[in-house]
Amino acid sequence: xxxxxxxxxxxxxxxxxxxxxxxxxxxxxxxxxxxxxxxxxxxxxxxxxxxxxxxxxxxxxxxxxxxxxxxxxxxxxxxxxxxxxxxxxxxxxxxxxxxxxxxxxxxxxxxxxxxxxxxxxxxxxxxxxxxxxxxxxxxxxxxxxxxxxxxxxxxxxxxxxxxxxxxxxxxxxxxxxxxxxxxxxxxxxxxxxxxxxxxxxxxxxxxxxxxxxxxxxxxxxxxxxxxxxxxxxxxxxxxxxxxxxxxxxxxxxxxxxxxxxxxxxxxxxxxxxxxxxxxxxxxxxxxxxxxxxxx
Numbered sequence: 001x002x003x004x005x006x007x008x009x010x011x012x013x014x015x016x017x018x019x020x021x022x023x024x025x026x027x028x029x030x031x032x033x034x035x036x037x038x039x040x041x042x043x044x045x046x047x048x049x050x051x052x053x054x055x056x057x058x059x060x061x062x063x064x065x066x067x068x069x070x071x072x073x074x075x076x077x078x079x080x081x082x083x084x085x086x087x088x089x090x091x092x093x094x095x096x097x098x099x100x101x102x103x104x105x106x107x108x109x110x111x112x113x114x115x116x117x118x119x120x121x122x123x124x125x126x127x128x129x130x131x132x133x134x135x136x137x138x139x140x141x142x143x144x145x146x147x148x149x150x151x152x153x154x155x156x157x158x159x160x161x162x163x164x165x166x167x168x169x170x171x172x173x174x175x176x177x178x179x180x181x182x183x184x185x186x187x188x189x190x191x192x193x194x195x196x197x198x199x200x201x202x203x204x205x206x207x208x209x210x211x212x213x214x215x216x217x218x219x220x221x222x223x224x225x226x227x228x229x230x231x232x233x234x235x236x237x238x239x240x241x242x243x244x245x246x247x248x249x250x251x252x253x254x255x256x257x258x259x260x261x262x263x264x265x266x267x268x269x270x271x272x273x274x275x276x277x278x279x280x281x282x283x284x285x286x287x288x289x290x291x292x293x294x295x
Contacts, residue, residue, distance in 0.1 A: 017263040019293040020046035020271040021286065022098055022251055025082045026075035029276040030283075036086030040093045042286055043295040047086055048098035048128065048250070048271050049079035056136040064133050064218050072276040080113050087121035096126035098215065098250055098271065099197040103131050103148045104141040107155040107175055108182065111162040115186045123187035128215055128248075129156070130197035149206075150174065156194070156210075164190040195248060199223075201230070208234035213246035213268075221258065224249065225265040232266070254292060 021039050025032045032049065039047045055074050063069045083095040095117070102110065118125040131148040132138055143151060154172040161168035163186050167179040186192055195213030196206055204227060207214040214231050216224050232242035248269040249262055262270055272293065274285045 017259070017267060018045040018269040019289075019295055020044055020048055020094070020096070020248075020269055021289065022048045022050070022271045022273050023282070024072040024075075024276045025049055025077045025079075026072055026276055027077070028075070030279045031085070032077070032082035033085040033089045034279065035274075035282065036090045036093065036095075038283055038286055040090045042290045044093065044286075044290070044293075045269065046094035046096055046126070046271070047083070048096045049082050050076060050098050051079045051100050052076050052132075052134070052137065053101065053104050054137065054140070055134070056140065059134065059136050061133065061135045061137075075276075080117055083125070084117055084120055087117065087124065094124050094126055095121055096195070097128045098248075099128040099130040099195075101132040101138070102129050102152050102155050103138055103143045105155070107158045108162065108177065108180070110155075111159040112182060112184075114159070114192065115163060115182075115184050118186040118188055118192050119184050121187075123192075125186075125188070125192045126195060126213075127192045128195045128197060128213075130215075130217075147174075153210075160191055193246070195246070197250075199227070204231040205234055207231055207245060208238055208240065212244070213248055215248050215250055217250060221252075221261070225261065228265045228267060254289075256292065259292070 021044050023035055036047050052073055079097050079100065086095055114127055131152050135145045138145060138148060151174045154175045158170040158175045161170055162182045167181060169179040170177055193212040195215045196203065196211040197215040197217050199217050199219045204214060208231060216227055219227065228247050232245055235245050236242045246268045247266065248271060249267050250271045251273045252258065254272055259270060272289045274282050274289065
């Protein structure tokens with residue numbers, strides 16, 4: 001018997017595309033803990049929260065989606081705090097960042113926060129990461145835009161050591177520390193799944209080389225569908241199982257035909273959006289998205 005939304009794949013049998021929810025938590029929207037319960041009650045697989053530590057008042061960097069920067073970006077609450085609250089009131093749903101701006105965090109502190117969240121959630125955390133787009137925002141953290149990916153790589157390498165070794169040390173250009181003790185360790189071994197956000201061929205190459213999943217951002221549908229095949233070809237060329245790369249599509253304007261095309265292309269998860277609004281409005285949108293996802 002098939003599952004709702006399932007599609008038969010001759011190579012792999014019945015396959016099921018998962019559905020999550022993305023929300024910008026602010027002081028004027030539905031709280032993350034109440035949202036998480038509502039997401040789990042409706043049968044969604046996951047909840048994802050975004051991050052901007054702040055938005056500079058004077059900004060040269062254009063909003064990547066075009067137009068004015070939405071007000072919600074100015075008011076985003078801390079995603080790891082929100083996901084910890086969500087973990088405390090749920091049992092099943094996965095909890096992810098979409099995305100955490102690693103270049104704006106001290107890696108020793110961030111490694112402890114991630115491991116603590118994975119512990120509190122009993123191993124339900126997915127670490128969605130990226131370098132970000134807002135030049136002035138990252139400069140306020142002492143990060144140079146031109147070297148942000150090199151910085152991200154070192155910080156991720158250092159965090160992997162902190163998560164997996166008893167007395168890790170790291171000596172790089174951007175990250176440097178002698179042996180330390182850092183606990184707790186993540187429940188998931190050797191660390192939570194790491195998904196990389198980006199849309200360029202270079203981003204897909206980074207995923208194929210280093211990460212567990214790809215989170216494409218700001219792409220047209222044909223480009224995205226071609227990218228799914230490309231990232232898995234790149235993984236195979238490196239000797240990885242292409243199916244080990246999990247593709248999570250964020251915040252597309254969804255209709256059933258588009259969702260079916262994503263599933264046919266091998267997308268593993270679609271994360272649907274709900275508005276930054278009052279609780280009644282968010283619950284109504286969750287019901288609409290659950291009906292669209294057929295869950």
